[in-house]
Amino acid sequence: MDETPGFRPLYRQVYDYLVRQIATGVWRPAEALPSEQDLAGELGVSQGTVRKALDVMAAEQLVERRQGKGTFVAEQTQERALFRFFRWAYPSGQRAIPTSMGGTVRRRPSSSDEQRKLHLRENAKVIEIGRMRLIDGKPTIVETIVVPVMLFPDIDKRVPLPNSLYSLYQSAYGINIVAVEEEVRAELVRKDDAKKLNLTVGSPLLRIDRVAIALDGSRVELRVSRCSTRDLIYAVTIR
């Protein structure tokens, strides 16, 4: 289970150090890191070793490297987060970036299911956000988001919430989302959602259950999205 390598490459240690610097906010999103030469000097390793660590981080989209300019902490802009983690497309195949609207926010105790999926304690409280997403101004996706109060203490006071929460997580709470796990199901529309989405009873609906995973591997957000695939489909490439 817990694999102890017994041998820890130098570049891994450099990697860990650099990730910690970013995670603790020493270098902020969009800021440049010191040059490879400078880092190598500071850490007492060769430039090639720093380079290898940075290459791994670039592959994980944690930093961005630009030849001639430098290495920059990756920034979760609105557009970037939406493009990376939201797999919606028009039936024609063209990618679609939904906007968000309104939203209700409330605090409540966590359910046992949420405790299990987010690794919360029994008495942990969560914040639940409900909102609609629009395509071309038309309500298309019903979205319910659940996050622990402990990690995002005042997020319910930040209404109106931005289109992509992930850039807010990064800028306001120092939490970087690096991956999402999604489960996709087909189900029949419920009465309340039918009204919101302007669908007839008995319509099929795509339901997506998402868990968002932060840089340190912890699960920090649950999200359920419901959408009619009359207007929008879910498109993904597996390599």
Next chain:
Amino acid sequence: MDETPGFRPLYRQVYDYLVRQIATGVWRPAEALPSEQDLAGELGVSQGTVRKALDVMAAEQLVERRQGKGTFVAEQTQERALFRFFRWAYPSGQRAIPTSMGGTVRRRPSSSDEQRKLHLRENAKVIEIGRMRLIDGKPTIVETIVVPVMLFPDIDKRVPLPNSLYSLYQSAYGINIVAVEEEVRAELVRKDDAKKLNLTVGSPLLRIDRVAIALDGSRVELRVSRCSTRDLIYAVTIR
């Protein structure tokens, strides 16, 4: 559109050479490549350059590297292909590997939609395969596969077809599937599928339209899968 770099790194040329060797069957699946030293000597470059090319290929899962043993052409075993490209899981979240059963095979002219998606000529013929997939012995997925006759000339004579066609594509036709693009929709079950899957009329169904992409980037197979998410869900991780 066509990006001409004007500068072609050496390791890229080595990469192209090595990929060509594999694509043309000089080194067969599961075979070992020459060692880095030998390749470097043959090609007149340094070991580090060969290493960089091989690292890229390993990241693309084109080869497998094993310390102390060598570098091997990645093999599409049944299990591997199913685990990599089939995203089915039980509602509990545990991955599910469906088996396949029976199947009808027929040749017919390609539709204009197929011509567009597979980049076929107007008069191109295709082979259509229809079959069921089972979970725990129960019919669960209806699968329709379309491939061009040109690429798989005698595949309709190879019944019964294996559980994963991708290992057959590799071993019998030298075609390596390296990625799949999938579009997911929710729809209502059709009468014929309801019978096959033992569902009632009006049940929601998950429909997945897949395009399989070969090593050279060409699109070589279309596949439509229909499944009730009462028994199986579609699970994917986005990084």
Next chain:
DNA sequence: GAGTGGTCTAGACCACGCA
């Protein structure tokens, strides 16, 4: 012990962005 891939170093030169 021999052979393989994996790590680490030091140094040279190239391509790129910018002032």
Next chain:
DNA sequence: GCGTGGTCTAGACCACTCT
């Protein structure tokens, strides 16, 4: 022209596998 990342080399040593 300078500083950045990107490529390439040559060589040393380490970790792993098999004989």
